[in-house]
Amino acid sequence: MINVAILGYGTVGSGVVEVLKTNQDSIDKRAGKKINVKYVLDLRDFEGDPVQKLITHNIEDILGDEDIKVIVEVMGGVEPAYTFVKRALLAGKSVVTSNKELVAKHGAELLKIARKNEINFLFEASVGGGIPIIRPLNKSLTADEITDIKGILNGTTNFILSKMVEEDLDFETVLKQAQEKGYAEKNPEADIEGHDACRKIAILSSLAFGMHVNYEEIYTEGITHITKEDIKYAKKLNCHIKLLAESKKIKNHVYAYVAPTMINEKHPLANVNGVFNAIYVNGNIIGDVMFYGSGAGKLPTASAVVADVVDAVKHLDRNIITFWSTKEMDLINIAEVSAKVFLRIAYNDEEKAKNKVEQILGIEKIVELDNVNGEFGIVSNEWTQGEIQEKITTLKQSESIRKVYNEIKWEY
């Protein structure tokens, strides 16, 4: 029998207890040992709940108990999670976490401690909820050098964008509905401004490229400026707008960003809708692979946590090597990276405006909406993103152009 402790009895923590109970037989069989939850750390008492007898308010009960071999950290936030996890690893206990803030900020250091102590620090649930992605990156794509990872990594924003398309609604209306249904937080900033996706792509990049990617250096843009009209333009261009997080290797350098992006409707990522997430990976041998599933939610996340617990139990005395050095990676400034961009141009003089745009940015595609007068949308030629900003500034000075706005990254 292996004793485990769970730090935090919130949504994920209670999900973990539920999963261990629901599938106890098959889980114990796969782990090769019976998994027993000995403690649950929480400030609350949960009076009357079966979990009550496992509750402790004191982390020392857990850290000081030699019987505890695996600790599940599902409190969220950097502190006190970081202190607890670090102490647990230093005490020779393996740790499983779903905490993306913790992993993005301190993953490299915590992995190093685990490696030194021949135990494990596992975090499958920190990215993509239930989607198996961390383990495949570590264990399945080992013959490849990863060249590109791009994904829809946030369920809330994908739900909002999908609903805007399906029901022809504007951002604010859908956000309100999502909040009412519990798909978006009361304070939705972390999701809608892209911060959540940013931490996740930082974790994936660090794993794929083997060096620490500082999430604070990743260019991050949310979806709050996306309008109904943008979505109509996208449709006319046979595209879907998705909040994409990408990390790509060009020669020996990596760039990373989070930004709404127009993707061709035939691309597998374009058809990932609702709260589903997906991660598209390119390796230099395997080509393209994609992993798809529920990006969040109590049970999918708990499933990933428990799968990590099983792996931790199967490797109690052996570190599962993970390449993520503490050395920090220099990301390329996004301004130096080439891209095409979708732009809306409101004009004073249509013909002159079109000529001007063609002359400055180049026009790969041009599109107009039936119900929107006085403007057109274009897809530009490819320039570095620094050049694009300069060219937009130039366009804005043209008399024929009233407004240049709502630029959206164009992928295909």
Added chain:
Amino acid sequence: MINVAILGYGTVGSGVVEVLKTNQDSIDKRAGKKINVKYVLDLRDFEGDPVQKLITHNIEDILGDEDIKVIVEVMGGVEPAYTFVKRALLAGKSVVTSNKELVAKHGAELLKIARKNEINFLFEASVGGGIPIIRPLNKSLTADEITDIKGILNGTTNFILSKMVEEDLDFETVLKQAQEKGYAEKNPEADIEGHDACRKIAILSSLAFGMHVNYEEIYTEGITHITKEDIKYAKKLNCHIKLLAESKKIKNHVYAYVAPTMINEKHPLANVNGVFNAIYVNGNIIGDVMFYGSGAGKLPTASAVVADVVDAVKHLDRNIITFWSTKEMDLINIAEVSAKVFLRIAYNDEEKAKNKVEQILGIEKIVELDNVNGEFGIVSNEWTQGEIQEKITTLKQSESIRKVYNEIKWEY
């Protein structure tokens, strides 16, 4: 340094050598040891090729060499692969294979020998080419009880069906093109009759449900009867026709089949086109997840083989538990399983024919094509597949009906 031997220097075998060379540094780093190919077994000499100095024609050179810790079997076919692999495992050498015939037929027995000797028998490349699916099933979905696996598991048939849709061509024309391009074999039976997909779903079912599924007992139907008109009907029904392989648990029983199936165009599997494959898995906790990638091809397959070699090297003295007992699973007879079905009805009397079909099978949807006179297509109510066959026989006896044909499984 770890010495490995490769049995067979065909497409996959030469791919493995190429991958090990291309990404040698990162592969050795992930394996924790340098991987050295010491022998390649082949009947040919490959004179002038750098591989020539590694070639042996004698399996005893390999089996008798204590230096060899891992053997890669990429010969294909059951014999002599089975004899070689079994002897290798009995001699304490781990084996990695891409051979789906071997795994489908003897997987349970070979896994048992590996388990007994604390070595490994790995076969990620036997299903889905480069797509990581065997390892995720074994290692990532361990918290779940799998309830359903369905997939597009054959690249050739998916290429043919995709091309028939895109270019409005008939089966024979596209098959010929596929043969010219090397996407289909000269003797394409194993692909187009569904046998290849059948072996792969047998392997996945055995792993997911932990008992040996005999591929000979899986209902298997190919795509040779699918016509241009069927595809037009599907389009009108907002569907795509895919060769689906499915294995599903109902209560404590499992049924499995391979058959062309109409899938709603919004389902992620519907948008898997060309030579790509995908596997959709439902677990009782995680919900739906999907794995997508190149289902075949020299390099993707070699990538999966080499990833297994890395895993074998990392676990030289420890069996990675795989649940696939030698006990044979009783599959439910497909005739007892409920389904809806698409059918084409050529009539002598339109109104009477429609009434008859409504009365016997029930009509969920009805659809007619602009350019096809004298017939309509329907989606039936749900019946067991045995009942459906009986009802079709009854319909065929009706005077108002000239022909009932091209039934296709209806999924959504």
